[in-house]
């Protein structure tokens with residue numbers, strides 16, 4: 001596996017690949033890789049000639065200095081995992097290399113970012129859009145792979161690709177979970193054993209809300225049942241739990257036949273903030 005750190009090297013390398021007629025699959029990450037990331041690498045391998053993975057903890061998308069400082073950085077282990085998963089190129093620039101000039105551009109995704117993550121993490125999606133745009137320009141992929149766990153991020157990137165006419169296909173891959181249901185996340189490494197033990201309750205809460213909706217409860221009743229369930233775990237502090245349209249991400253007051261909705265939440269366990277979501281199959285038109 002080739003490892004590159006400079007913008008000019010990755011730009012030249014992917015340009016050469018394109019000239020050779022190779023299809024490039026791209027998996028952008030912030031490292032501390034887990035099976036969720038590896039499922040994206042394997043999918044990229046299957047559908048492309050060359051797989052490029054970036055590992056870059058992007059300072060521009062952190063609205064909390066401690067979260068940035070404490071974000072796990074494990075480049076050596078990441079490189080080994082990528083090599084074993086069949087990744088061809090690892091691009092791991094330093095923050096100084098990535099942001100040689102102070103970025104002035106700012107993005108506004110309107111309603112899409114006024115809810116959930118965008119509402120609770122000011123500036124977060126601006127930083128995501130900035131770095132993803134830079135990476136797309138550098139790597140020039142044919143396909144780019146993202147995880148469904150960051151559902152709102154995927155919606156923002158879909159909008160970014162449309163608005164800036166990036167010539168690539170976006171692929172959203174299902175959430176990979178631990179055996180006990182906890183959605184895989186690089187932040188899970190920061191949980192204490194006691195926090196780790198209760199963390200799967202987040203997924204259980206989503207399942208409770210899902211079961212209520214499937215049993216024809218109202219959106220409010222479903223949310224209340226999940227919130228009440230989580231309230232019995234004092235280690236956990238729920239930030240939001242929403243039932244939203246799966247594409248626009250706007251809250252839905254009640255389910256409409258044919259509409260695909262997502263149940264989304266964010267919660268703190270101590271200082272560690274976790275998110276999760278569950279897509280609900282559209283109800284048949286009656």
Ligand code: PAF
Nearest residue numbers: 028029030058128131150
């Ligand atoms: O999902 C992530 O890991 C990051 O937000 C991304 C897309 C790599 C941008 O830094």
